[in-house]
Amino acid sequence: MKRLCVFAALLILVAVSCSCSRKKTQVPANAPEVLVTTVTPKDVPRILERVATLDGFINANINAQVQGYIVSRDYQEGGLVKKSDLLFQIDPRPFEAALAQTKGTLAKDQANLAKADADEKRARDLFDKKVISDQERDTAVAAAGSSRANVQADEAAVEQAELNLGYTKITAPIDGIAGFANAQVGDLVSPTSGLLTTVSQIDPIKALVTAGEGPFTDFISRHPDPKERDAYVRSLEFQLILGNGTVYPHKGTFYALDRNLDLRTGSIRYQVIFPNPGNNLRPGQFGKVRFVADTKKNALIVPQEAVSELQGSYQVIVVDQENKAHIRPVKMGERIGAMWEVTEGLKPGERVVVQGLQKAREGAQVTVNDWTPPADALVSKSDQAKKD
Numbered sequence: 001m002k003r004l005c006v007f008a009a010l011l012i013l014v015a016v017s018c019s020c021s022r023k024k025t026q027v028p029a030n031a032p033e034v035l036v037t038t039v040t041p042k043d044v045p046r047i048l049e050r051v052a053t054l055d056g057f058i059n060a061n062i063n064a065q066v067q068g069y070i071v072s073r074d075y076q077e078g079g080l081v082k083k084s085d086l087l088f089q090i091d092p093r094p095f096e097a098a099l100a101q102t103k104g105t106l107a108k109d110q111a112n113l114a115k116a117d118a119d120e121k122r123a124r125d126l127f128d129k130k131v132i133s134d135q136e137r138d139t140a141v142a143a144a145g146s147s148r149a150n151v152q153a154d155e156a157a158v159e160q161a162e163l164n165l166g167y168t169k170i171t172a173p174i175d176g177i178a179g180f181a182n183a184q185v186g187d188l189v190s191p192t193s194g195l196l197t198t199v200s201q202i203d204p205i206k207a208l209v210t211a212g213e214g215p216f217t218d219f220i221s222r223h224p225d226p227k228e229r230d231a232y233v234r235s236l237e238f239q240l241i242l243g244n245g246t247v248y249p250h251k252g253t254f255y256a257l258d259r260n261l262d263l264r265t266g267s268i269r270y271q272v273i274f275p276n277p278g279n280n281l282r283p284g285q286f287g288k289v290r291f292v293a294d295t296k297k298n299a300l301i302v303p304q305e306a307v308s309e310l311q312g313s314y315q316v317i318v319v320d321q322e323n324k325a326h327i328r329p330v331k332m333g334e335r336i337g338a339m340w341e342v343t344e345g346l347k348p349g350e351r352v353v354v355q356g357l358q359k360a361r362e363g364a365q366v367t368v369n370d371w372t373p374p375a376d377a378l379v380s381k382s383d384q385a386k387k388d
Contacts, residue, residue: 032359069090174201176199180197
């Protein structure tokens with residue numbers, strides 16, 4: 001009886017063991033290894049990234065407005081200057097002499113005008129008394145008018161001479177950083193001799209960004225109402241990624257959109273401004289601006305490398321519960337960084353092969369490992385984005 005009980009217990013253990021082994025999927029040892037991602041609906045921020053060039057918020061080109069020899073340079077090249085600070089001094093002596101001459105001419109003609117006014121008054125009185133002819137009266141009136149015109153011309157000449165003398169002091173029109181001098185003491189400069197230097201206001205500083213015609217047209221179609229479009233761009237926050245890969249600590253805001261597209265490149269420029277305390281950023285630097293354009297709700301996304309294209313059709317490889325690979329036709333939507341939205345053909349929870357597509361054949365079993373997305377998978381690079 002004891003032997004029968006032991007034998008029955010062994011049969012039960014064997015049956016249970018066989019049942020468990022049938023439930024667990026057996027993967028052949030030589031099954032190819034693939035990396036998969038599980039498709040899950042999620043709200044995906046559409047993060048755009050574009051190349052940017054920094055420029056001064058205002059760039060004031062400094063030129064000579066009169067001809068003369070530079071006698072002094074009065075600013076530190078590359079240093080901070082304030083509005084009205086003296087930058088260059090042109091020899092003022094010829095202009096002082098010209099001013100003195102015009103003032104002398106004005107004084108002489110003012111004296112002549114006084115005499116002509118008196119002659120005019122006398123001639124009118126005598127004409128009223130019928131002492132002189134109307135011709136003599138007209139001659140006196142004309143002489144007085146000519147003297148008044150001479151005085152007005154002299155006053156304008158004095159004003160111009162004073163302006164020219166003032167132009168010998170070349171000052172900064174804005175607060176900013178003054179660049180290197182293109183002319184030195186002793187150089188003869190004039191309005192046509194070229195740029196003396198440039199003063200740039202760089203707090204805030206502008207980032208010049210270029211977008212293609214396609215992304216611009218798509219943007220307008222997304223936001224057709226001008227007021228809503230303006231409110232949208234004003235609400236965006238921009239990050240600046242510097243040339244060494246670090247993220248600038250201050251956020252930027254949209255400033256302006258150019259009036260036209262470049263006929264040669266078919267692109268349009270817009271400007272983003274960033275605070276620049278300490279003047280750490282300088283015009284001419286390259287970087288990237290990054291911002292969240294919008295959010296795709298409940299999107300099913302897969303890595304772009306998981307999608308195969310054949311004659312305009314798209315397909316992915318899905319791994320079922322028994323770790324068998326199956327080719328699945330799909331319809332694709334918008335590219336979001338390194339990811340791609342699937343609009344038809346996949347269900348939430350399905351596993352899609354990301355790496356190892358060449359190894360996975362229809363119906364074959366595979367060894368499955370999880371794929372880890374890169375940190376910037378959702379960032380749309382400016383060179384890759386088809387629609388922004």
